[in-house]
Amino acid sequence: MNKKIIEHLFEFWKHIGLNGGFLKKEKGFDSTNPTENSWPSKIFNVNIEDLDLKDLQQKIQSGKLPNSVAVYEQDIPGKILTSNGFVLTSTLKAMALTTNEISYENIKASDFLEVCSEYDAGLFAKVASKSFGYPVKRSTIIPLFDDPAFKLFLGKHQNSFPSCGMIYLDKNGISGIHMIGTKSEYRGLGLGKKMTQLLVNEALKNQSKKVYLVASEAGERIYAKMGFETYGVLESYGLQMN
Structure with missing residues (x-):
C-alpha cells in the first residue's frame, strides 16, 4: 500500500509539471522544477539502476535540479543516496482511508x-x-x-x-x-x-474506494482520528552542499 500511495503522489507531481511546462524526464528520474524553487520542486520516480549519481549531484549543485529527492521507504535507495553525499531531510507518513x-x-x-x-x-x-x-x-x-x-x-x-x-x-x-x-x-x-x-x-x-494523502507526524495524529491508516513513509533526501 505504501508504494501505491507514493506512486499516486508522484503521478500528482508529474501531472502538475506537465500542465505547468516544468516536468523533466531524464535517465533514472523525473523532476519538477518551477521558478524560484517554488512548489513542487522535486526529483522523483528514481530508478537507482539507471541513475547517474555524479550527473545528478552536479545538476543539483549547479541549480539545474531541485535539491530534494523523494523515494518511498526502501533500504537500497536510501543507503545509496546517503553513501553519495545525501542526507535524509524529511519523512512524511503515507496514509489511506477506505471510504x-x-x-x-x-x-x-x-x-x-x-x-x-x-x-x-x-x-x-x-x-x-x-x-x-x-x-x-x-x-x-x-x-x-x-x-x-x-x-x-x-x-x-x-x-x-x-x-x-x-x-x-x-x-x-x-x-x-x-x-x-x-x-x-x-x-x-x-x-x-x-x-x-x-x-x-x-x-x-x-x-x-480509497483516499490517499501524505502527512507530517503532527498531521498523522489528526488524520488518524478521521479513520486514515498509516502504511509507511515518503523519504526525502538532500545533497549536502559545500
Whole structure:
C-alpha cells in the first residue's frame, strides 16, 4: 500500500509539471522544477539502476535540479543516496482511508469557494504560500483548475479565505487529497478538518474506494482520528552542499 500511495503522489507531481511546462524526464528520474524553487520542486520516480549519481549531484549543485529527492521507504535507495553525499531531510507518513460510503453531512458548500478563475488561482497560491511557508506560484495553480483531474478549494471564515486544499483523481480512479493548509493566525479553529472532510466528500463523488494523502507526524495524529491508516513513509533526501 505504501508504494501505491507514493506512486499516486508522484503521478500528482508529474501531472502538475506537465500542465505547468516544468516536468523533466531524464535517465533514472523525473523532476519538477518551477521558478524560484517554488512548489513542487522535486526529483522523483528514481530508478537507482539507471541513475547517474555524479550527473545528478552536479545538476543539483549547479541549480539545474531541485535539491530534494523523494523515494518511498526502501533500504537500497536510501543507503545509496546517503553513501553519495545525501542526507535524509524529511519523512512524511503515507496514509489511506477506505471510504465505505463515509459522508460528512455537516459540510456546507457555502463555506468554501471552488477555484474557477485565474483570480481564484492567485488567491489559492497566496493562501498556500502563507500556510506552508514556501512559495506556491500563481502560474503553477492556473493550469490546474481547468483540468478535470483536479479540484481546488478555498475555505471561508468570516470575511476571509484562510484555508486551502485540493483533490486529485489519478489514472486508477483513486483520489488523493493535497495541499491542505491554514494560515497560522487561523489555526485551532478546525478549518483544516473541515477542508479534509470536504475533500473526502469530493472523493466519494469520484467513486473512489480509497483516499490517499501524505502527512507530517503532527498531521498523522489528526488524520488518524478521521479513520486514515498509516502504511509507511515518503523519504526525502538532500545533497549536502559545500
